[in-house]
Amino acid sequence: MTVAIVAEALTPDEPTRDIYFEVKKRGLPVRYIPIQRLSVKMSNDRVSVETRRGPLEASTVVIRGLGYVIDSNTFMRRVSVLRILERSGVSTINSVDALLSCRNKLETIYLLAKAGLPVPPTVVTEDLYYGYMAAKEMGKVVLKPIQGSRGFGAMLFDDPEQAFQVMRTLLIAKNPLYIQKYVEKPNRDIRIIVVDKRPIGCMYRVSTSWKTNIAQGATGVPCKITPELEDLAVKATETLGLVYSGVDIGEGREGYVVFEVNASPDWRGFKQATGINPAVYLADYIQRITKK
Ligand SMILES: Nc1ncnc2c1ncn2[C@@H]1O[C@H](COP(=O)(O)OP(=O)(O)O)[C@@H](O)[C@H]1O
Ligand SMILES: [Mg+2]
Incomplete structure (x- = not known):
């Protein structure tokens, strides 16, 4: 096997399935594995990450999630298993470090601010x-x-x-x-998806609520991307060390602010609004870096 996709759900969600099918279309062997089925086997001279079927043998692992309702012991174990894979030479997308920086909103805002990108106080x-x-x-x-x-x-x-x-x-x-x-903003924010240093599309998320997440009822509307927005989204993605991301940007009175950068963005609303499937771009990237 060449590419593995890992997340917590027993049944993969839509973006995970999109990645799976796009990778498969490119002729690469691919498999979805719930993260709780990844085990580590150790002895003096050997370490291997395995599933019930035996050693994993993937050269690229796409990590779509580490788990949501999770205690610190389980979280630690999952992070270690994935880090062991990284240390054995497996390419992870996104890397464990980058996933952790984005999962922790304190770390995210700190890294963005340190890089000179605009964030809310x-x-x-x-x-x-x-x-x-x-x-x-x-x-x-x-x-x-x-x-x-x-x-x-x-x-x-x-x-x-x-x-x-x-x-x-x-x-x-x-x-x-x-x-x-609170950043005073219009009834929307801007979501840009970046893959491999390239902003592949942009939408407004328009809402009657101050929270403009699609999951909170917002509607995706295509948005023309400007060089300023492109630059901000790509810099935010690079600052956090991500291969692909969903960047949330607010239009404040004094200019743009970055609310957060998502390391495993849901893109159902984005696909609907823009007609763009981020998995196509991600699978092209995976194909370029994956050893057959
Ligand atoms: N400081 C803020 N001022 C104004 N709106 C905000 C602020 N923080 C978050 N929001 C709104 O709430 C949404 C969700 O916040 P976000 O930081 O992206 O967290 P989440 O991980 O829950 O998406 C943002 O897209 C934005 O619309
Ligand atoms: Mg958000």
Whole structure:
């Protein structure tokens, strides 16, 4: 086998199936494997990553997900298994390091800011008083789970006292506080998919909610990409070390801001809006790098 695609679901989701079929079309042997079926076997002179069928023997592994509702032991194991594959010379898309940087919204914003890319003012803390003072200073704030996607769990507050009560509750439940100034924006944001340094398409996500995720009911509308947006999306993707990504960009009053960069973007809405299937571009890349 040459290409393996890994994620948590027992049945692959649509983007994963898109990748599978596009890779197959190019004549490369491909297999989908739930991550919980990847085991490691070790002895003094040998380490191998195996499934029930035996050694994996893939030269490229596309990692579509590490799992969502997951405890730290299982998470650690999965990360180690994938890192063992990387150390044995397997190409991973995206790399474990890049996946971890994007999964952790603190790390994402830090890396983007350090690279000089525009991000919303953000405070991340476990200190309730510090968080409260930040919310007071910022005015309208968004609280987000430090690991999150699809807009799930993100909350908007006009009132720092309400934010305080929720922050206190979050801390009791062992959730660090990710507090971000609300960026006044039109009823949409911009989603750009980048594959191998190339922005392959762009859409507005138009919504009646401040959260413009498709999963929150937003509608994808094609958007003309400008050189400025292209540059921002490609730089954000490179900064996070990703081969392919979905970049979320807000149109703030003072210019664009990057909300986050998705390392395993869902693209059902994007395909519908633009007619572009990112898997075609990704499979071309996989074909170029994969040893038969
Ligand atoms: N600071 C903010 N100001 C205004 N809107 C925001 C802010 N943060 C997030 N949003 C809105 O919520 C959506 C989801 O936030 P995002 O950071 O992309 O997290 P998720 O991983 O849940 O998609 C964004 O696409 C954007 O529309
Ligand atoms: Mg997002």
